[in-house]
Amino acid sequence: MASRTPYRLVTNLKYWLLAGASAVLGMLLLWVSGLAWFDHHRSFGTLANQLGGLLIASFALATLWDLVGRRSFLAETLEILELKQDIHESGLTAIGTDYRKIVDWDDCLGSATRLDIFAAWATTWRINNQNNFERLLSRNDARIRVYLPDPTDLNCLKSMATRFNYTQTEVRNKINEAIDGYKKLDSNGAATGKVEIYTTPTFRAFTAYRIDNQFVVTLYHHNNDRRGSFPAFTCREGGSLFAFFEEDLEGVLGASTTTKLYP
Known part of the structure; x- marks a missing residue:
C-alpha cells in the first residue's frame, strides 16, 4: 500500500x-x-x-x-x-484585565447604532460614557437595550446582595438609579423608543455589552474584595463566543420572567 x-x-x-x-x-x-x-x-x-x-x-x-x-x-x-x-x-479579538482599556469605548460607542447592555448596574461605566450614549442616540437608526436585575424580586436582590457584598436595600437603590439614568438618555424622558429597559431576576455571572457586531464581556470576582483587575475580552460576530453570548442575551430577552419596564 x-x-x-x-x-x-x-x-x-x-x-x-x-x-x-x-x-x-x-x-x-x-x-x-x-x-x-x-x-x-x-x-x-x-x-x-x-x-x-x-x-x-x-x-x-x-x-x-x-x-x-x-x-x-x-x-x-x-x-x-x-x-x-x-x-x-x-472569534476572540482582545483579552486583558482592564475593561476600560480592552476597547476604545469612545470609538466603539461613538460610531455604533446598536447597543445591548447586560449588567448589574454598571454605574461607573454608564457615567463615563454619557457623551457617547448621546452621540449614539443622535442617529436615526440607533437603539439601546438595557437588561437589569429586577428590583422587585426578593430572591434576585438577595443573590445580588450576596454577590456584591451589599445590603438588599443598597442593591435595590443601585438598580433603580441605573433605571432612572438610562431613562434620561431617551431625550430626557420623551420616550422616543430608542431606549428600551428590561428587568429580569436572572443572576448576573458576568457583564456583557453587545456593540453592533462585537461583544465586550467582563467577569466578576468571587471573593469579598471587589477591588483590583478582572478578566475582560472582546469577540467578533461569526465566532463561537459571539454566538454563545448572543444566544444567551436573546434567551434572557425571551424569557417569561423578563419584563419590559420602559417605554
Missing part, C-alpha cells in the same frame, strides 16, 4: 543520505590527514583533519536535531497552530 506521507519519506531519505555522506567524508578526511605525505605539508594535513572533524560533528548534531529537536519543534508549532485555530474559531 502506498504511503500517505511520500514527501516526508523523500525528505527524510535525502536528509539521511546527505548526513551519511558527510560522516563518511569526514572520516575519510581524518584518515587522509594522517598519511605520511602530510608530514611534509602540515598546513594541508591540519585543514583536512579539522574539516573531517567538522563534518563528523555536523553529522552528530544533525542526528540529534532529527531525533529530538525537530520533533519537539514540530510539536510546539502544532500547539501554536491549534491555539491560533481555536482563537480564530472562537
Whole structure:
C-alpha cells in the first residue's frame, strides 16, 4: 500500500543520505590527514583533519536535531497552530484585565447604532460614557437595550446582595438609579423608543455589552474584595463566543420572567 506521507519519506531519505555522506567524508578526511605525505605539508594535513572533524560533528548534531529537536519543534508549532485555530474559531479579538482599556469605548460607542447592555448596574461605566450614549442616540437608526436585575424580586436582590457584598436595600437603590439614568438618555424622558429597559431576576455571572457586531464581556470576582483587575475580552460576530453570548442575551430577552419596564 502506498504511503500517505511520500514527501516526508523523500525528505527524510535525502536528509539521511546527505548526513551519511558527510560522516563518511569526514572520516575519510581524518584518515587522509594522517598519511605520511602530510608530514611534509602540515598546513594541508591540519585543514583536512579539522574539516573531517567538522563534518563528523555536523553529522552528530544533525542526528540529534532529527531525533529530538525537530520533533519537539514540530510539536510546539502544532500547539501554536491549534491555539491560533481555536482563537480564530472562537472569534476572540482582545483579552486583558482592564475593561476600560480592552476597547476604545469612545470609538466603539461613538460610531455604533446598536447597543445591548447586560449588567448589574454598571454605574461607573454608564457615567463615563454619557457623551457617547448621546452621540449614539443622535442617529436615526440607533437603539439601546438595557437588561437589569429586577428590583422587585426578593430572591434576585438577595443573590445580588450576596454577590456584591451589599445590603438588599443598597442593591435595590443601585438598580433603580441605573433605571432612572438610562431613562434620561431617551431625550430626557420623551420616550422616543430608542431606549428600551428590561428587568429580569436572572443572576448576573458576568457583564456583557453587545456593540453592533462585537461583544465586550467582563467577569466578576468571587471573593469579598471587589477591588483590583478582572478578566475582560472582546469577540467578533461569526465566532463561537459571539454566538454563545448572543444566544444567551436573546434567551434572557425571551424569557417569561423578563419584563419590559420602559417605554
